[in-house]
Amino acid sequence: MSDAERGSWTGAVRERALAALPPEKLLPDTQPAYMSSWIYVFGVLSLVSLVLIIASGVILSLQGPDWWHTSGIGHFFNSFHLWSVELFFFFMVIHLWGKYWMAAWRGGRSRTWMTGAVAFLVAIPCALTGYVSQQNFDSQWISTQAKDALNAAGIGSFWNLMNFGQMYTYHVLLLPLAVVALVAAHVLLVRKHGIVPPFHRSQTVSPAHAGAATNGSPAAHNGAPLPAGVPGADPMPSPALDPGIVVAAGPDTGPVP
């Protein structure tokens, strides 16, 4: 235990944070060549959409339903908020599909995968509570249908979708907090563990480099390929579904085996 850890909890937190995420990992100036993939662009677009959702949502919450239903600017921000949500899900689903087919949980990245997947799941009730908080006939229709769905699923006693106050609180406070916390954890875990290498490279890491394979270091992916049939060899690489292979010609990754 270091002096800082013995001295105060703030020092201990600082040392643990620096050990988990040193500055060169938190804000790196190099990345593996296989990051050059559109799938990561959709992850960043999801983040941009989330920022726009929160910004437009703050403006809507400041003005209230009467404003967003009756004024031109209110209509604009109401639509802006809705379409930001639509794009958030659109981008997030494409990012999720891509990472699923890349098996992005490999190499000790299970928490990165899980925080992303759970963020997607938590975003669904976050959107639903928004649809039922519109304060119009549309929200009344959706809330009665959703109420029946929750009752049919046996969880209707926990939430009342026809209670505007409860739904609005969930929508503007509790669920956004959960989504933002999960997304923040997801991004920090990406920084900590690096992005997942393509199949053929993660399966060819030599034992000497196995420990470094989880940090996204290009040096960790230059091991000799394992022969077919050897445990750990990739039995069926899928280059068509692995965008990382597209950029395998990068000088820091070596030739494709």
Next chain:
Amino acid sequence: MSTAAIFNLNHPAHAVQWHFFFMSVSNVIVLGLMLIVFAVAILAPFPGHGRPRHGGAKS
């Protein structure tokens, strides 16, 4: 004051039905778009791929 909508929504939603499959046309369009964009994201070459991605500090 009322403004004209770009699309006339004053009718029941259109839906696509085939055996057990039942989905509104708007959802089918969004799902199809996502599949198309996903395929493009996988197949389209990334601009500048193959170039080194080193920053200036370590070069």
